[in-house]
Amino acid sequence: MKDKLAIFSGNASREQAEGIARYLKLKVGDATVSRFSDGEISVKINENVRGKEIFVVQSIYPPADNLMELFILIDAFKRASAQMVAVVVPYYGYARQDRKDQPRVPITAKLVANLLSTAGADRVITVDLHAGQIQGFFDIPMDNLYAVNIFVDYFLKLNLSELAVVSPDVGGIKAARAYSKKLSASLAIVDKRRITDKEAEVMNILGEVKNKNVVIVDDIISTGGTIVEAARALKDKGVKDIYCAVTHPVLSGPAIARIDASPIKELVVTDTISIAEAKRHPKIRVLSVSSLLGETIRRIHKGESVSSLFK
Numbered sequence: 001m002k003d004k005l006a007i008f009s010g011n012a013s014r015e016q017a018e019g020i021a022r023y024l025k026l027k028v029g030d031a032t033v034s035r036f037s038d039g040e041i042s043v044k045i046n047e048n049v050r051g052k053e054i055f056v057v058q059s060i061y062p063p064a065d066n067l068m069e070l071f072i073l074i075d076a077f078k079r080a081s082a083q084m085v086a087v088v089v090p091y092y093g094y095a096r097q098d099r100k101d102q103p104r105v106p107i108t109a110k111l112v113a114n115l116l117s118t119a120g121a122d123r124v125i126t127v128d129l130h131a132g133q134i135q136g137f138f139d140i141p142m143d144n145l146y147a148v149n150i151f152v153d154y155f156l157k158l159n160l161s162e163l164a165v166v167s168p169d170v171g172g173i174k175a176a177r178a179y180s181k182k183l184s185a186s187l188a189i190v191d192k193r194r195i196t197d198k199e200a201e202v203m204n205i206l207g208e209v210k211n212k213n214v215v216i217v218d219d220i221i222s223t224g225g226t227i228v229e230a231a232r233a234l235k236d237k238g239v240k241d242i243y244c245a246v247t248h249p250v251l252s253g254p255a256i257a258r259i260d261a262s263p264i265k266e267l268v269v270t271d272t273i274s275i276a277e278a279k280r281h282p283k284i285r286v287l288s289v290s291s292l293l294g295e296t297i298r299r300i301h302k303g304e305s306v307s308s309l310f311k
């Protein structure tokens with residue numbers, strides 16, 4: 001495996017790439033991703049990659065330079081005669097604009113898919129894609145992995161009694177159902193109405209939650225509005241402890257302050273986005289998806305099933 005397979009990364013996901021390489025008993029490949037004096041991105045692959053299977057790890061989150069680094073890395077590997085370039089995007093950003101839900105708006109999830117393919121990506125691996133249909137925006141293989149088992153293992157160890165899994169909006173019901181089955185918990189739904197992109201207003205709780213411990217499940221926490229409003233509404237309904245399981249800790253703007261002031265006992269996230277503040281925050285627990293990504297890469301390399309990881 002060592003001869004053919006190589007893991008590289010841009011600056012957004014260096015730690016993630018190290019974790020993946022550790023799992024595969026490899027070293028992250030030698031590439032310099034820096035800046036020219038005018039700020040343009042400079043990439044140099046410092047080792048031979050001719051005929052290799054390259055897995056480039058880079059999450060897509062601001063600044064946009066992270067995305068640009070990824071395009072330029074792909075281009076460099078193609079021109080260096082790599083046999084295959086797979087992009088490992090633990091967090092696929094720009095995914096929330098995935099349809100024209102109002103006039104004169106872009107579909108950025110499709111735009112980014114086009115740009116990755118044009119740059120030369122041969123396949124994409126990601127975790128908890130915001131909407132499964134985004135896979136259809138690609139005409140190359142895309143593996144959408146699920147973090148559910150990582151969270152479930154964590155919550156099973158907490159041994160929480162009388163547990164309910166809560167979806168903070170109707171769109172998250174399918175994912176929440178998977179959690180509730182694996183945790184043998186009941187299911188509840190927050191009927192949420194969004195006021196602006198920064199504020200969410202909770203309407204109603206569907207399902208029995210009184211005197212239960214709850215785990216609110218979501219794919220993204222950005223401003224924290226959705227989760228914190230849901231937590232407050234649940235507290236008003238008389239729940240016991242409130243935990244949250246959120247794959248991608250975007251944690252923008254007022255998110256941390258909102259979590260601090262909320263009745264949330266613990267916010268459990270993954271390391272698809274590296275946020276230093278999350279790692280040292282007393283209410284936030286970060287679980288790693290490196291082994292999941294590493295095992296997926298191993299299976300792709302060996303031609304083994306990836307879907308069987310989730311059965």
Ligand code: R5P
Pocket residue numbers: 096168169171172197198200218219220221222223224225226227
């Ligand atoms: C919405 O569809 C997503 O699943 C998240 O609930 C949303 O993106 C979270 O955003 P915020 O933290 O800003 O409310």
